[in-house]
Amino acid sequence: MLARLHQTDRQHKKMTLLRNVGIPIVLVLCNPGAALARHAVPPIRPALPPAPPARPVVPLPPAVPVHPVPVLPIVVRVTAASLNVRRGPGTRYAVIGTTRRGVQLTVRGASGGWLKVVTPRGVVGWVSSNYTARVR
16 A cells, blocks of 8 residues: 655644554655655754944043152142142143132142142142242
């Protein structure tokens, strides 16, 4: 007896049943690869899509190194008629106040010819060291 079966679950069960009864079965496949494909392992697909190309890294401007002053307070006197007190060590920083000749400033740090100072009114800012003289 010839049983022509396709590889579906229902027909596979019939084939198994006929075999158990003792009827010989000849399997004729229309597509031999279909029987193998049923038991084949599916291809592995990546879980995530590929990452987009990296953006160019924009370098940050260099940090301004601030060198701390020794433990003893250093005091400087303003030698210019008027001296700008700035937000940072350089002329590109905003002016946050001014001070006059003879005023004493307490130094908190230094960077490239600029002094981080505290004014008598408590304002913390930066002044050019070219217009100061050390008192102590």
